[in-house]
Every structure is written in C-alpha cells, then in structure tokens.
Amino acid sequence: MKHDHQQPSSEKKLWGGRFSQPMAQFTEEFGASVGYDQRLYRYDIIGSIAHCRMLARQGIIHDVECDMIVSGLENIMLEINSGEFEFQVSLEDVHMNIEKRLIDLIGPVGGKLHTGRSRNDQVALDSRLFLRDAVKEILQRLQQLQTALLEQAEEHRETVMPGYTHLQTAQPVLLAHHLLAYFEMFDRDAQRFDEILSRVNILPLGAGALAGTTFNIDRHWVAQELGFDGVSRNSLDTVSDRDAFIEICSAASLVMMHLSRLSEEFILWSSSEFQFVHLSDGYCTGSSIMPQKRNPDMSELVRGKTGRVYGNLMALLTVMKGLPLAYNKDMQEDKEPLFDTIDTVVGSLRIYAEMIRTATFNHQRMAQAAGAGFSTATDLADYLVRGGLPFRQAHEVVGKMVAHCEREKTDLPDLTLEQMQRFSDVIKEDIFDYITVEKSVAARNSYGGTSHQQVEQQLSAIRQRPEFTPGRSD
Numbered sequence: 486m487k488h489d490h491q492q493p494s495s496e497k498k499l500w501g502g503r504f505s506q507p508m509a510q511f512t513e514e515f516g517a518s519v520g521y522d523q524r525l526y527r528y529d530i531i532g533s534i535a536h537c538r539m540l541a542r543q544g545i546i547h548d549v550e551c552d553m554i555v556s557g558l559e560n561i562m563l564e565i566n567s568g569e570f571e572f573q574v575s576l577e578d579v580h581m582n583i584e585k586r587l588i589d590l591i592g593p594v595g596g597k598l599h600t601g602r603s604r605n606d607q608v609a610l611d612s613r614l615f616l617r618d619a620v621k622e623i624l625q626r627l628q629q630l631q632t633a634l635l636e637q638a639e640e641h642r643e644t645v646m647p648g649y650t651h652l653q654t655a656q657p658v659l660l661a662h663h664l665l666a667y668f669e670m671f672d673r674d675a676q677r678f679d680e681i682l683s684r685v686n687i688l689p690l691g692a693g694a695l696a697g698t699t700f701n702i703d704r705h706w707v708a709q710e711l712g713f714d715g716v717s718r719n720s721l722d723t724v725s726d727r728d729a730f731i732e733i734c735s736a737a738s739l740v741m742m743h744l745s746r747l748s749e750e751f752i753l754w755s756s757s758e759f760q761f762v763h764l765s766d767g768y769c770t771g772s773s774i775m776p777q778k779r780n781p782d783m784s785e786l787v788r789g790k791t792g793r794v795y796g797n798l799m800a801l802l803t804v805m806k807g808l809p810l811a812y813n814k815d816m817q818e819d820k821e822p823l824f825d826t827i828d829t830v831v832g833s834l835r836i837y838a839e840m841i842r843t844a845t846f847n848h849q850r851m852a853q854a855a856g857a858g859f860s861t862a863t864d865l866a867d868y869l870v871r872g873g874l875p876f877r878q879a880h881e882v883v884g885k886m887v888a889h890c891e892r893e894k895t896d897l898p899d900l901t902l903e904q905m906q907r908f909s910d911v912i913k914e915d916i917f918d919y920i921t922v923e924k925s926v927a928a929r930n931s932y933g934g935t936s937h938q939q940v941e942q943q944l945s946a947i948r949q950r951p952e953f954t955p956g957r958s959d
C-alpha cells in the first residue's frame with residue numbers, strides 16, 4: 486500500500502497558539518471549505534462591518550480602531566470584487582481568509598474584529614444573509630413563471646384539450662385550466678418560501694461559540710443594522726440549527742417536483758404522437774445523427790435535476806441527524822448541497838418562465854384529441870341521471886354504448902337518436918346538446934371546475950392580486 490507522505494503546511498494558523506506541529510497539506514485541503522464558501526464573502530464582510538460598528542458603539546473597541554477595521558474590510562471587498570484577492574486553502578475558509586487579509590492590511594488592530602464573536606455564529610450569520618437574498622430571488626423567479634403561465638392561460642381561455650387520469654382520456658378541459666393548475670402549485674411554493682423567509686430572517690450573531698459572550702454586545706442593534714426581523718433566543722440552538730437550510734431544500738424539492746411534472750407533460754406534448762406544443766428552438770436540440778429530431782432537452786434536464794435537489798435534501802437531513810449540541814465540523818457539509826439547491830432551482834425556474842412564454846400550443850390538435858377517446862361519456866351518464874336513472878345504472882348503459890361504438894368503429898356523438906334509444910329510452914333529441922366537447926366543458930361549472938365561467942373567474946381573481954396586475958413585469 487502506498488503511503489502518502491504529506492507535505493507540512495507553511496501557513497501559521499490564526500488559531501495556532503496551542504499547536505506545536507503544522508497540519509499536513511492534504512489534511513488541510515480536506516478540511517478546507519474556502520473552495521465553495523468564498524461565495525459568502527460579501528455577506529461575511531457586511532456582517533463584520535455591522536459587528537465592528539456595534540463593538541465601537543458599545544465602547545468595546547475605540548472609534549479609530551473601528552474606522553480602520555471598516556475601511557480595511559471595504560478594501561478587501563473591492564479586492565475580491567475585482568478578482569485580485571487570492572483565497573488560500575491553508576486559511577481554511579472564507580472567514581479566516583478575510584480576517585487574515587485584514588490583519589495584513591491594517592496590522593494587529595485587525596485582530597480586534599473577532600472580539601465577542603466566533604466563527605460559529607459568524608458562519609450562521611453569513612449563511613442567513615445569503616439565504617435571505619437567495620429566497621428573494623426564488624420568489625421573483627416563481628412570480629415570473631406564474632406570470633408566463635397566466636399569460637398563456639389568458640391566450641388559451643377557449644382552447645380545449647383532453648383531461649387525463651392514468652394518462653387515459655378522461656374528460657375535456659380548457660388548456661387555461663390545465664395551465665392554471667400549475668399556477669396554483671407554484672403559488673403554494675411561493676407561500677412556503679415566504680414563510681421560510683420569516684424564519685431565515687433572524688439574527689444569529691452574538692451567540693458566540695455556543696454560550697453567548699462576556700462582552701456587553703448589542704445584538705438588537707446589529708439586527709436592525711442588517712435588516713433582520715428578530716434576534717435568536719438561545720445561543721446553543723443558534724449555532725447548531727440548520728432547520729432553515731433544510732426547509733429551503735424541502736421547499737425547493739417541491740418546486741422541482743412541480744417543474745418535473747410539467748417537464749414530463751411538455752416532453753409528451755411535444756412528441757410527434759401528441760403534437761400539442763411546439764417549444765421554441767432555444768430550448769430544444771437536434772441529434773447528431775437523426776436530422777429530423779428536436780429534443781426537448783431543457784425539460785428533460787429539469788426533470789433530471791430534480792433528483793439532485795432531492796439528494797441535497799437527504800444529504801442535509803442526514804448530516805444533521807446525529808449531531809450533539811452545539812457546532813460540529815460536520816456542519817461545514819451544509820454549504821455545497823445548499824448552494825447547489827439554490828442554483829438549480831433558480832436556474833430551472835428561469836429556463837421555465839421563458840420556455841412557457843415562448844411555447845406555441847397547437848389548439849387544433851388539442852381540440853381534435855379532446856373529442857376522441859369517448860371523452861364525453863361522463864356527460865352522457867350525467868344526462869341519464871338527470872332523466873331519473875341511478876348513477877350506477879347510467880354508468881352501465883354508457884359503458885355498453887361505448888363498447889358498441891368501439892365495435893362499430895364510431896363515436897358517441899355520431900350515433901343516431903334511434904341507435905342511442907336502443908340503450909335507454911331516457912335519451913331524447915336534446916342529448917346532442919350535452920355530448921359535444923364544448924358543452925361538456927361549459928357544463929363543468931362547479932366552483933373550481935373547468936367551465937369557461939369558472940376559469941374566467943380564476944383569471945380575473947389572479948389579475949386583481951397586486952403582483953399579477955397587468956402592466957407589471959416584475
């Protein structure tokens with residue numbers, strides 16, 4: 486077996502006081518999070534500036550020291566923004582990289598920044614600041630997607646299509662109704678994120694390493710400064726809680742599940758067998774060998790990416806399940822699944838809003854399919870019930886009529902009145918008013934049903950909500 490003789494690290498650690506041997510290089514790399522948590526730099530600096538100002542207000546550090554630290558941090562922000570800053574693995578994470586640079590820039594006074602705080606509450610703060618923005622972005626993207634669905638629904642308030650159960654033709658519905666079903670799903674997703682935001686937006690800083698701090702800090706001032714709605718109540722809970730991250734992955738999993746179902750429908754609907762929808766070129770790809778192909782790649786990818794978001798949720802739940810209070814290094818493993826989830830859900834929503842907006846639905850094909858498959862059989866049964874037959878009996882009669890049509894290779898509305906009356910004398914000539922697709926749709930006028938009237942009501946109720954008022958594009 487090969488032994489790895491590891492090179493010792495050259496970097497002196499900020500926490501190195503009690504250590505006599507350097508850390509081996511690979512161990513250092515293995516333990517470092519800076520490769521991915523550097524993404525938090527902006528939040529780390531904003532949080533540090535607020536912390537530092539609070540320390541000065543409380544007389545814990547001098548105002549001049551505060552000014553030096555703040556301007557040092559502002560310089561570091563510029564360095565990182567411009568790409569000059571070099572993150573070092575030997576400094577482990579984003580927090581240590583910034584703190585070390587601060588000390589290099591302004592001297593030992595930089596070391597006062599960490600007074601009264603720990604990386605444990607610092608990382609909790611940075612993550613929450615990041616997530617607050619991330620959730621707001623998800624909410625905006627959801628709204629864009631909902632707007633696209635809404636606009637297509639308005640465009641297709643007359644388009645009929647087959648409604649399915651078991652992917653077998655069931656009853657005709659309006660395409661608008663089908664699209665608004667997705668609108669509702671994304672509406673609940675948005676509600677979930679809104680609610681999560683209220684739990685994310687609580688200040689963790691000031692919990693210290695785990696037990697609070699001996700300094701006379703003012704957490705409420707910091708909360709106000711950073712726009713938090715509240716201050717966490719228990720320091721142990723604060724540094725070891727990752728519920729909010731898990732909630733986000735869970736809500737994101739539901740968004741992806743909804744997108745994945747929509748993807749499945751678009752993949753089917755864009756096939757040459759269905760031809761219900763034409764996705765614009767920008768979202769399809771060709772085949773390198775089969776010239777006729779137009780593959781709905783983006784839908785397939787989003788369906789596929791759903792798997793990784795579910796995986797991220799499981800990863801976080803599993804990381805957390807056996808941890809004693811309070812912080813444990815295991816928790817550094819929270820970031821990659823979290824970042825990946827945010828990127829995946831934001832990207833998928835972004836693709837979908839545009840893909841829906843630019844999709845063309847084939848209303849002729851849909852209407853044709855809506856009339857096939859004996860889709861108005863239930864309407865015929867309901868007619869018999871209104872004529873006095875118990876529903877079960879009506880079901881039986883129509884079943885026989887369908888079987889007859891299948892044998893004769895014809896359709897229900899194509900039977901003559903006499904042919905129909907052979908199955909039941911309840912049937913009168915007004916039957917033909919009930920078994921067309923248009924009539925079938927219009928008749929489903931119960932609240933929440935697919936009738937034009939119900940769908941119009943839903944459309945106008947949505948348009949009355951401020952975020953969906955016409956003319957607002959955000």
Ligand code: ARG
Pocket residue numbers: 518522578604605608812814816817818
């Ligand atoms: N990089 C660490 C993380 O993401 C920061 C917190 C480290 N705290 C500690 N006590 N080692 O979890």
